[in-house]
Amino acid sequence: MEVVYSDDCLLHSPPKELTRGEWKTYTESPSRLVSIKQFIDKNTEFKVVSPDDYTLAPILAVHKREYVDFLSTIYKDWVDAGLPKDTVVSEIFGHCSMVGHLEPEEWKKKALETPSGRIGLYSFDLSVSFDKDTWLSTYTSAQIVLSAAHRLLQQSQTAKTSSIYALCRPPGHHAAHDVAGGYCFINNVAVAAKFLQDYEVREMEALARLSKVKKEQTLPKPAVLNKNNKRRILIVDVDYHHGNGTQAIFYDDPSVFYISLHGSPDYPYFTGSGTETGSGDGAGYNLNIPLDPITTTDAIYLDHLEKALNKPEIVEFKADIVICSLGLDTWHEDPVGGIKGLVDPLTYTKIGKLLKTSASCANIPVLFVQEGGYTIERLGELAGKVLLGYLS
Ligand code: SP5
Ligand code: ZN
Numbered sequence: 001m002e003v004v005y006s007d008d009c010l011l012h013s014p015p016k017e018l019t020r021g022e023w024k025t026y027t028e029s030p031s032r033l034v035s036i037k038q039f040i041d042k043n044t045e046f047k048v049v050s051p052d053d054y055t056l057a058p059i060l061a062v063h064k065r066e067y068v069d070f071l072s073t074i075y076k077d078w079v080d081a082g083l084p085k086d087t088v089v090s091e092i093f094g095h096c097s098m099v100g101h102l103e104p105e106e107w108k109k110k111a112l113e114t115p116s117g118r119i120g121l122y123s124f125d126l127s128v129s130f131d132k133d134t135w136l137s138t139y140t141s142a143q144i145v146l147s148a149a150h151r152l153l154q155q156s157q158t159a160k161t162s163s164i165y166a167l168c169r170p171p172g173h174h175a176a177h178d179v180a181g182g183y184c185f186i187n188n189v190a191v192a193a194k195f196l197q198d199y200e201v202r203e204m205e206a207l208a209r210l211s212k213v214k215k216e217q218t219l220p221k222p223a224v225l226n227k228n229n230k231r232r233i234l235i236v237d238v239d240y241h242h243g244n245g246t247q248a249i250f251y252d253d254p255s256v257f258y259i260s261l262h263g264s265p266d267y268p269y270f271t272g273s274g275t276e277t278g279s280g281d282g283a284g285y286n287l288n289i290p291l292d293p294i295t296t297t298d299a300i301y302l303d304h305l306e307k308a309l310n311k312p313e314i315v316e317f318k319a320d321i322v323i324c325s326l327g328l329d330t331w332h333e334d335p336v337g338g339i340k341g342l343v344d345p346l347t348y349t350k351i352g353k354l355l356k357t358s359a360s361c362a363n364i365p366v367l368f369v370q371e372g373g374y375t376i377e378r379l380g381e382l383a384g385k386v387l388l389g390y391l392s
Helices: 030-042 065-080 104-111 115-122 134-158 188-197 199-214 244-250 298-309 312-317 346-357 376-391
Strands: 002-004 016-019 022-025 047-049 163-166 233-237 256-263 286-291 321-326 366-370
Touching: 002 134, 030 047, 030 376, 065 115, 065 134, 104 115, 134 163, 134 188, 134 199, 134 366, 163 376, 188 199, 188 233, 188 244, 188 321, 188 366, 233 244, 244 256, 244 286, 256 298, 256 312, 286 298, 298 346, 321 376, 346 376, 366 376
Parallel strands: 002 047, 002 163, 163 366, 233 256, 233 321, 256 286, 321 366
Antiparallel strands: 016 022
């Protein structure tokens, strides 16, 4: 299996975060990735490759331009305003009861006047902290996932089954169109999903535009992907936390089916209930499976995942690509998440196997994308179990 990775993802390292009333060392640390990379390097099943640069364009297919501008400039603006270099974090959040009587353009315009207003506008918790390299790591993380997505498409043209692992940080599933939170800035999985949906069609359109400029006539026709000319993407989010960002981005989109298994009640507190099933055209394309973090065991967890991946409506969705939001913070010892009864490493092997053998995933290319997981010394082993379980 190919693993797309870059050392640039190690650079983002804010010193601290405020969680549950305590200032703590930033938990989403570079050492997480170092631990997984060490495991990957030792195992001959994996081949590490570097990402290519797909530019900002595929990121802007998910996130608003003004938000991406914020991510790339806030550190400098904050420091230039004389604020402390090591604590770039919000002191205020725009709450609907505070600004709801104003037109959104009014309060947004006001917030954009100051670094504190901007970070309050574009973040939803106090894990959203920037250092001088946050944007480089965030941009690289997205490029890793895009590179992995592109390689997966190429592989799937020749191989019967194909899979790839995007080993990246910061993670993505809490970030929505124009808001960062939960250690996430760009929603990597969402960017990859949109990119995968009609990559060839967009390439051909770009070629067509180019050839108009050059006044050439003959052009290849875009490859027909399926009857809607858009791949259907099944996202399986096994991170301990609900992926509120991914859910929000695809909530009314019937071409992307989002499934999440997560500890509940827990962070992100506002979303993740089973009654959230999608809206508009996307009604029925969102499945939340909240699990009690105290009473759920290995067997109960696997039973829920197996049932979900064999549900008739998900099999009938007929996904063209599966993306796994691979969080490893379900492990019982995890300091941020942790399901008490998830104690057997073999459970991760079985998660990998289910992504290959279940009726909704069989013979479909799988893109594994790293999300959370904070038991530093176990992460390589746990990621390896899922990936090797898939390959076995
Ligand atoms: C990507 C990701 O996993 N983000 C998670 C962000 C969670 N931040 C809040 C942490 C709350 C800590 N809860 C401690 C509970 C101990 N079991
Ligand atoms: Zn998580």
